Structures are given as structure tokens and as C-alpha cells.
Amino acid sequence: MIAIVASIWVLIPFFWAIINSFKTFEATFSAAAIIPFLNFQPTLDSWKEVLGDPQSLNSLLSSAIVAVGTTLLVLLLGTPAAYSLARYEFPWQSKDIALWFLSQRVMPPVVVLVPFYIIMVQLRLIDTWSGLILLYSTFNLAFCVVIMRDIFRDVSKDVEEAARIEGANLWQIFWMIALPLSLDGLIVTAIIVFAFSWNEALFASALTSQHASTLPAFILASRSTRGVNFNTAAVNTIIAIAPPVIMSFFVQRYLARGLSFGAVKG
């Protein structure tokens, strides 16, 4: 019973967005019109309007490029570091280094807004994809290192030892043994990083204006300049939330572990 009520509560905003996206502008004023064809005539107008708007298409493209770029860069930097921390002894406890990476997350991003703004101006990276990718990689690197370290620790050392006896060098062991064995974890990490970057709003609106404006920045900007039209707002919402939500369905079972930085072994 409680579960059903909770399900309805969870699903209502999604339904509301879907229904509104098929309404005409006039029909959105009556909240009671909920059933298509019976209460209102469904139309694809607002979908056409949003998808025909070069600005919103551009922000969709920016979002995709920035999120994918960030994910690749984070994995490229973070995975080797995580592997190194999981396998080797350091003068400091490897747990401490992991904790140090983690402590980066406590800092509210807005604290470094000014320095980053100035750095971006100096590097001429304002309103560019590279600027955002650089920034988001910084914020997500810690996450990747901590969680991938945890995942690599579960990879059996025996397999790696066997490969070494076969003559594989350290890099080959990492690349051809450890990485493929951790593929599940790698995919979850990638999806979470993708979602974080896809959804980030603060720096996206501060550091972009047009060219590299991602979806959150575009939505915030159009909210303040054009106000809220229910139907186009609904279409924008659906486009904005669909990719990470759909991806997350595929890795549900592993999400708890990833999001808890390895505190939960799901």
C-alpha cells in the first residue's frame, strides 16, 4: 500500500511532463485536462517548436559533448590512479590518499567560482566545451578514483599473478586483465560521471553564454527571459532528464555501491 502510494508520488511529475508536452499552449491552462483525446487534442507542436529551435538543439549538442568528454577524461586520469592505489604500497596509507580525494567533494563548488571564472577568462576558455570539460573533470575525478579503487581491490590478485608469470608487464596486467575484469564498475562509474556533468548547472550558466551553453544553462536562461510555457517547459524537461535516467536503469544493481563511494557492497 505504502509502496503504491510512493510509486504514484514518484511517477506523477513524469506523467505531468509527458502530458503537457502534447498539449497546445491554450490547453495547458486547464490542469484537469489529463486524458489525451478525451480532455484535450494531443499535438506535437511543442516538440516541433523545441526541436526546431537552433538554440535548444545547440545546447543539447553541447551537453552531449561536454558530458561524454568529461567522462572520457575522468576515466583516463582516474582509473590508472585508482588501480595504483588499490595495488601498491605508498609512503602514506593509500586509504588516506583516497580520503583526500574524497574530501574534495565537501567543498561547495560556488567557493571556487571566482578563481575558475578568472582562469577561464585568462585561458580564453569562457563559453567553450573544453572549458567545461576541464572543470567537470576536476569535480568528478575524486569520485572516480575512490570508487574505482574500491572496485579494483575486488579483482583477484591470483589472476594478475598468473599473467605476470606468463610474462605480461605491469601495464599489460592493468590494461588486459584488471580493466576488463572491472568492466561493470567502470560502466557504472562512467554513467554516474556522465550524469553529474550532464546535470551540472552552476558553472554551466556562469561560464557559458551561447556557443557552449548546455541544457541546464539554456533552461535557466530561457526561464528568466521567456518565462515558463508549460508545454515547451515539459518538452525541455523530458529531453533534459531522459538520457541519464535511461542509462541509470541499466546499472541499477550497482548504483548503490557507486553512489556511496563504495560504502555499500551491493
Added chain:
Amino acid sequence: MEPTNKAQVKGERAFKYAMLGPAVLWVIAFTFFPIFSAIRYSFANYVLGRGVTGYVGFKNYLMVLTDGGFWHSFFITLVYVGISVPIEVCVGFLLAWIITVGLPGKGIFRSIFTAPLFTMEVAIGYLGVTLFTSEGGLVSALLGTIGIHIPWLATAEGGLAAAILLDVWQWTPFVFLMALAALGSIPDEIYDAAMLEVSNHWQALWHVGLPLAWPVLTVAILLRLIEGLKSFGLPFALTSGGPGTSTQLFSIMNYLTTIQFFDFGRGSAMGILYLIMVSVVITVFFQQMRRRIE
């Protein structure tokens, strides 16, 4: 892996530092450097276009500390987190417990409850406007049919309440997933044994479920607290900080000070002060929880 000779030890050394190095350097370059710059700017008089024109000591800090807006936004951020996080923890845990102790269709419910987790905060805030506005908003319309009229977005309390509701909508799944994983990792025999000692469902929840999930719940609370204190996108898209400045959570206020007014000195001082306050809140909280566990 036991290294067998000197060359191997050396190779391993080179390898482990080569693997770790880039990430560490990256974090130092792009986190430490900006934090130090932020501290520097917080003591500076920054003029747009001309850069730092001189240092003014603690003037920026004094301005911030005597600014009612700063304290207001700090206070409502605490209210926001203080209300939303406990609800998320209770409901998330409750749902996880219900699903664990026996509900058909576990997979379906898990999928449904997880759905809001990765939704874009800005988009949810934006959608929230169409839910809560008094002109055709769904929530307002539904409440209207039973005679309740709440001016959600026209008042400070209403706006904050709406933002909290959406925050709960989005983040309860986070606690839920973690609690579900924690409860699911416990063998059935332990449940069966524990269940024999309690007489009803609520007792089972309290005496069996909660102790089992508590270690994980503390981590969930901590992470929610950290993220909640950074809240920006959802409340900003929902209320734009208004009416007036009444729903400007800290990040929103700091963002507006920095980006709209280009007051970089004051913006930095605010950020640094907030970082200190957040660290204190989180440390105190974490120690309290630790004490409670021990």
C-alpha cells in the same frame, strides 16, 4: 605481488607513480590553486577589467559578516537541509524495508523508486514551476479540489516548501537504494531469527531493520548533507531565489553576487566563510554520529 628482484622493484615504483601522478597533479592544479586564489581574492579589492587593485585586509569579510543577506541565506540553507534530509532518510529507509521484507514485484518498484535519482535538478525545478504555480499548476489544482489554496511560489515559505518537496522527490531514492543494498546484503537466516523475537511489523522495522541498516544510513546522511549544503539548480530554477531574495539558498546568493554584480572580492569572501561553516557543520555532525554508533 611479491617483487623478486631490484629491477622489478624499480619498475614497479615507476609504474605506480606514473599511474597515480597525473590524477594527483590534476587535483592539485585545479583544486588547490583555485582555493588559494579564492583566499587571495577574498582579501583583495577586485575591479572588473583591471583585476586586483590592492588588498583591503578583512574588509570583504566584515562586509559579508554584517550583511543580513548572507546570514539569511545561510539560515535558509540549514532549514532546507534540516527538513529535506531527515524526510529523505526516513522515507527512503521505510521503502527499502517494505520492499526487503516481502513485496511482490521488487524489481519493478526498485526501478520506479530509482527513476528520479539522475534527473537534472534544473529541469525538475523548471517542471516544478508548472506543478506548483497557482495558474494551472497540477499540485495547486489538486489541492484546490479539496479546498486548500497554498500560494506556493508567491511566498518565501511556500517556495521553500515546494523546493523541499522536489528535493525529497529527487533524493529519497538515493537513501532508498543505499538502504536496500544494506538490507539485501544480510542473510535470510538473520532476519528469520530476529523476526521470531518481535511481535509486529513496526517492532521489526525498529529493532531489526534499523540497526542493520544504520551504518549505511549514516553514510547516506553524511553524503546527503554534503550535497544538500551545495544545493543550487533545483531551488534556483524553481523560484529564481524569489520572491525578492527570500529563497536564495547560499549557493544561489553567492552565485548572483559573483556573476551578476561581478563583486569578486566579496563573492570570494562569502565562499570561504561558507566553506569554513560547512566544514564545521559536517565535522560536528559526523562526530556526533560516530559517538552515537560507539
